[in-house]
Amino acid sequence: MEAVAVGIWQVVLEGEPVVRDAIPVDLRKCIRGLTDSEHLFHLLLGRMRERVGDLDGNGNIDPVNVRDAVVDAISFVDESVASVEDDKVSPLNMLLTNGSPELLHGTAKKGQVERWRLVTSANARSMEVSIEGATWRVMGSDGGLIAEPYTTNRLSLPVGQRYDIEVSYHQPGPVQLVSYVLALDENDNVIEIPVPLATINAVESSQPVRQVQWPAPRQIPDRPIDQTVWVELDVTQDPVHGVMWMINGEAMPMEPLWVFPEGATVMMQVFNRAGPEHPFHLHGNSFEIIRRNGIEVFDEPGMKDIVLIPGFESVHLKAYMDNPGDWMIHCHIAGHAELGMMAGFLVGDVEPSSGGMGHMGGMDHGDDAH
Numbered sequence: 001m002e003a004v005a006v007g008i009w010q011v012v013l014e015g016e017p018v019v020r021d022a023i024p025v026d027l028r029k030c031i032r033g034l035t036d037s038e039h040l041f042h043l044l045l046g047r048m049r050e051r052v053g054d055l056d057g058n059g060n061i062d063p064v065n066v067r068d069a070v071v072d073a074i075s076f077v078d079e080s081v082a083s084v085e086d087d088k089v090s091p092l093n094m095l096l097t098n099g100s101p102e103l104l105h106g107t108a109k110k111g112q113v114e115r116w117r118l119v120t121s122a123n124a125r126s127m128e129v130s131i132e133g134a135t136w137r138v139m140g141s142d143g144g145l146i147a148e149p150y151t152t153n154r155l156s157l158p159v160g161q162r163y164d165i166e167v168s169y170h171q172p173g174p175v176q177l178v179s180y181v182l183a184l185d186e187n188d189n190v191i192e193i194p195v196p197l198a199t200i201n202a203v204e205s206s207q208p209v210r211q212v213q214w215p216a217p218r219q220i221p222d223r224p225i226d227q228t229v230w231v232e233l234d235v236t237q238d239p240v241h242g243v244m245w246m247i248n249g250e251a252m253p254m255e256p257l258w259v260f261p262e263g264a265t266v267m268m269q270v271f272n273r274a275g276p277e278h279p280f281h282l283h284g285n286s287f288e289i290i291r292r293n294g295i296e297v298f299d300e301p302g303m304k305d306i307v308l309i310p311g312f313e314s315v316h317l318k319a320y321m322d323n324p325g326d327w328m329i330h331c332h333i334a335g336h337a338e339l340g341m342m343a344g345f346l347v348g349d350v351e352p353s354s355g356g357m358g359h360m361g362g363m364d365h366g367d368d369a370h
Helices: 034-050 334-338
Strands: 009-012 065-076 082-084 094-097 105-109 113-120 127-132 135-141 144-150 155-157 162-168 173-184 190-203 227-238 242-247 264-272 278-282 286-292 306-309 314-321 325-331 342-347
Touching (some): 065 190, 094 190, 113 127, 113 155, 155 162, 227 278, 278 314
Parallel strands (some): 105 190
Antiparallel strands (some): 009 065, 065 082, 065 094, 113 162, 135 144, 135 162, 227 242, 264 314, 278 306, 278 325, 286 314, 325 342
8 A cells, every 4th residue: 555645736827836845854854865856946947937928829818726736656665755756666655746755735716627737757657546536637738739739538548648638627626636556455456546636616706617719739741751750769787887777779869860850750660678667758850640550549549758668569759850959868767777778869950969869858848838
């Protein structure tokens, strides 16, 4: 059974963001390697703050509440020491939301419509989440708003994935953001446990549910494929360095894998040759998910820069290389990237960076990134 503690902050477009402390001081003392995680947390918060406002596309701020949830996880080595989570699941794992181990409760009114923005900043854990007690639909992903919002029962959140959700309160009562966690019962059978990440209490109101007019999404170009490249994700046991995660047969290659002309449309065929899953991440440019295991995909719309590839599976990605620069591809599990699963590529007439690892500008992926 997992020990779980969470929190959430609320941003109201008409006022200043109301933000809780990232992590209480007493917990901070027992977390090793917190500096990088804390930096990422505040980096994500800064990116989200930049995007508050201009919802109608004309500079007019629509008075819609925005709730941002950065979900994370840490694992305790023992009852007093926490470490960045690795591939192993510890019985002392703790889930965090917005860097907090505390559960907070928010309020809303019946008829209110909100924009929830979800991102996973965990090091290795993919999460399954849902919203219970309200009507909700997906309106945006990594690359911005999508052309046709859609409904679903759950969202899969691999490491680094972002989603924008429209939440409508049609009735009073509790509304919960829930994570579905796999755990072992007393007989060592794998079971699923619903874990509340936040509870919003919707109170009675006479106002009808608003119909929010969101700005038009960025149009996905209708362009033919100019080039096809292959990406193989694999692992090896090095006699000197131990486990090494590889891209195209090499751990952390120093030379750029490709040089694409600015404006090129590239089909990236990505194969996971090992058992563990990899959240594959493209810096600086975006892609559409076209096929999984050779089968056309219809339920993952919009422009993205992260795709989860389970073990021994493949994806076809239509990438639009419109942003010139020295960029990186990598697995978003930090341990895999650190042990070799990262490489650089160039777009346009640019010089490679020192070391050939490409631009490491975090979550800055263009005008519509969030």
